[in-house]
């Protein structure tokens with residue numbers, strides 16, 4: 001039985017005998033005695049204490065996700081960014097240094113560079129595929145390396161095995177953001193990462209309803225994060241965890257459908273004369289099991305043309321998210337990656353004409369039809385005439 005099947009069949013919330021797990025909407029729990037309260041608070045006996053850090057619905061989601069990622073344990077947070085915050089506060093101290101893959105989600109870089117600097121924690125970015133640069137920028141104080149694989153929006157794969165060897169030799173915590181591929185298409189822990197992180201409002205949710213984050217890895221690491229969560233209170237809600245547990249059950253089927261659509265659209269974009277470049281796993285990877293439904297393209301003409309193209313879309317939603325049933329479009333240079341300077345954007349390839357698409361679950365012909373008319377409107381400056 002593979003880990004996805006096991007995850008689907010694993011429901012841990014011991015609430016009722018309902019086949020679909022019930023939701024545990026409660027702030028607190030009854031203790032049978034003062035002694036039991038003391039023992040649960042101290043951790044001497046297991047059991048729920050208070051929903052800031054123990055809740056059956058959240059526990060169910062964490063355990064299902066851990067199984068699918070091949071992890072000993074997992075812990076959920078209120079957002080992907082609060083998961084990043086948890087990593088930094090739990091594992092870093094004054095004087096420590098962090099290396100981030102260059103060009104990753106702008107807010108992740110901003111969090112480390114803008115806010116931790118004043119606490120004496122420094123962060124530098126590295127071109128993800130430049131091995132010499134990783135070695136050169138490594139300091140004796142480097143304590144954490146963070147990559148997205150693939151990165152968003154340029155879909156660059158990190159060499160996880162190589163980075164794992166580098167980090168193990170230097171006693172560095174190696175974190176892989178697996179939001180774009182999900183546990184269905186990549187298990188970074190099995191490739192040598194120490195911790196895997198997801199923004200769960202993306203493909204794991206699948207319908208754009210929730211905001212959340214989760215980190216999976218060895219129990220020793222997750223216990224440290226759990227202790228932080230108890231003090232920080234940046235927890236996932238029971239309702240969101242319940243939604244996400246159900247979503248995990250359909251993740252494999254949804255990813256296959258997203259990927260089929262992305263493949264058809266990328267093949268069409270590859271031969272479109274108004275498209276200067278396409279970034280996608282379909283153009284770079286042979287292994288079909290790790291393709292990604294997110295891809296980007298540079299339209300001829302720069303930012304004005306890119307904006308006209310986005311504004312001419314009728315079916316595709318202008319929406320800064322990924323992993324929805326609807327196909328979504330973003331202009332990274334002015335939204336998700338606007339926190340990088342112009343020089344950094346140029347350095348990491350965030351072109352002003354770059355348009356990011358996340359293929360939804362509509363019929364691929366309809367998505368291609370909308371792209372065809374919007375690209376033509378943008379380039380030829382026609383009035384949008386789509387239905």
Ligand SMILES: Cc1ncc(COP(=O)(O)O)c(C=O)c1O
Nearest residue numbers: 079080081105152177179199212
């Ligand atoms: C790859 C990636 N990681 C992390 C995040 C942050 O997650 P959240 O929006 O849940 O805080 C995002 C957000 O869009 C993302 O794209």
